[in-house]
Amino acid sequence: MTQTHTPIRLLITHREADEAVLVLARGLAQLPDFEVYLTREGISSPTEEEGVTLLPCPPITGKVNLSVIRLLRHYTKQYHFALTYSPGSSGLSNALMATLGLGTKNVAYRGTGARVRRTDPTYYLGILNPRVRHVVCETEHVEGYLRGFFPEDMLTVATKLFSLPWADKALAAPIAVEALRDKELRLSMVANNKGRPFKGLRTLLEAMVELNDHRVGLVLVGNYDDEDRAWIESTPVGADVAFVGETPEAMSYMARTDVYVLPSWRDASPRVVREAMSLSLPTIVSDIPGSRDLILPGQTGLLAPAQDAKALSEAIRWMLTHPEERRAMGRQGRERIARDFSPAAYTGLFARLFRSLSSS
Structure with a gap:
């Protein structure tokens, strides 16, 4: 009997996805063990584009956007996302609240070495939230700084691709x-x-x-x-x-x-x-x-x-x-x-990371 495996269902949230995020989403969607979903403004119903399922979503304009949170929670229950990846802080904070109690693992992104302040409660809406499972760092410098906040095995360096x-x-x-x-x-x-x-x-x-x-x-x-x-x-x-x-x-x-x-x-x-x-x-x-x-x-x-x-x-x-x-x-x-900095190398790095997180 042929054994089937449930694909890793990944939701990527964003305020405005840049080309690197789009290439990543499309690259992962071509892999047999991934189903990739991406929030998109300005559409009225789910649609597929180059293997990626685009989900209608209001603009993610702040760290607490109730309409976004409700919709992301609905999508998470409907599609049973194993992971979310949020390249922006607003997407991350809304995804964290939307997936509360649902078992979804949330992956953050940090592109700057700007100071993170434990004394500022707004950081606990996002990157310092204890439900953040992993942080993708744009550079080794960012990773080095974040080692003061996270154990090393929660950090991965992935400098953006260029085609x-x-x-x-x-x-x-x-x-x-x-x-x-x-x-x-x-x-x-x-x-x-x-x-x-x-x-x-x-x-x-x-x-x-x-x-x-x-x-x-x-x-x-x-x-x-x-x-x-x-x-x-x-x-x-x-x-x-x-x-x-x-x-x-x-x-x-x-x-x-x-x-x-x-x-x-x-x-x-x-x-x-x-x-x-x-x-x-x-x-x-x-x-x-x-x-x-x-x-x-x-x-x-x-x-x-x-x-x-x-x-x-x-x-x-x-x-x-x-x-x-x-x-x-x-x-x-x-x-x-x-x-x-090739798209293939970038996609491969994220694929390995997401597989590891989904199986842990």
């Missing part, structure tokens, strides 16, 4: 900035800088002044403070910096440059660094948790101390004077994305 075809679209249609077309070395930075000095834009602009080499151009994509633009335009290298502004075609602008620079003072696990590596761009990033965890120093890029314009200018100069080595770094960066 090379996402970059291939930009590589097929790169966008050049005409004013910088003839530069020997074109740098790019993509960030929302306005009112956010920790992104390090001023440090990068100061590094351009320190370098003072008209062979180097800088393409800035995203918003910015007017004071920063006015300042750099008053310097001798003002014409070497192009402010593109906000655009959905950021990766296409990056694809027409030679080196990606991210001079943040603090960051979690910046997706833009993975984008740059997938475009075969060598990177210069600040030596801070999150950013430095994504690159292999000396192999896929260089590290520079945060808020050190002189050190950053020296790293840029190295890229200028070592063209063959920087191109090799770019190739190795793309290989690292394919090897270490």
Whole structure:
């Protein structure tokens, strides 16, 4: 007689699922031992999309949303979910309340090393709730911080995936900035800088002044403070910096440059660094948790101390004077994305984790 096994029924709750969550859901749904369900706003009845069952759900806008809790509880009883996975804190807190007394195991996600306070009761609605069975950490830095709150066997590091075809679209249609077309070395930075000095834009602009080499151009994509633009335009290298502004075609602008620079003072696990590596761009990033965890120093890029314009200018100069080595770094960066951040590897990690939790 053929023995049948009950599939692992997983509910993923979210406020707004990013592409990594969607790829994860679809990847797990292709495995024979998983049934995957995902909350979705704006639909009126359950529907299937690429193997994933989408369940209608109101917007998850707060940690205690009674209509969401009632609906998630109804779904949990109807579909008998073994696990929930919540990539956001609001989804987590509502899922914890919705599954109370039902035996469902809840998995949390933590993408930032920002301080968790035991004295703040709101944390017990989410990540510090004793019903959290496991926490997925975006980086080793986040995991290290959370070891002060959880035993090691309750923590797993799973840095978000990146799919090379996402970059291939930009590589097929790169966008050049005409004013910088003839530069020997074109740098790019993509960030929302306005009112956010920790992104390090001023440090990068100061590094351009320190370098003072008209062979180097800088393409800035995203918003910015007017004071920063006015300042750099008053310097001798003002014409070497192009402010593109906000655009959905950021990766296409990056694809027409030679080196990606991210001079943040603090960051979690910046997706833009993975984008740059997938475009075969060598990177210069600040030596801070999150950013430095994504690159292999000396192999896929260089590290520079945060808020050190002189050190950053020296790293840029190295890229200028070592063209063959920087191109090799770019190739190795793309290989690292394919090897270490692939959808298959990411899905496999979660599949192993969820199987272990469902059987324990």
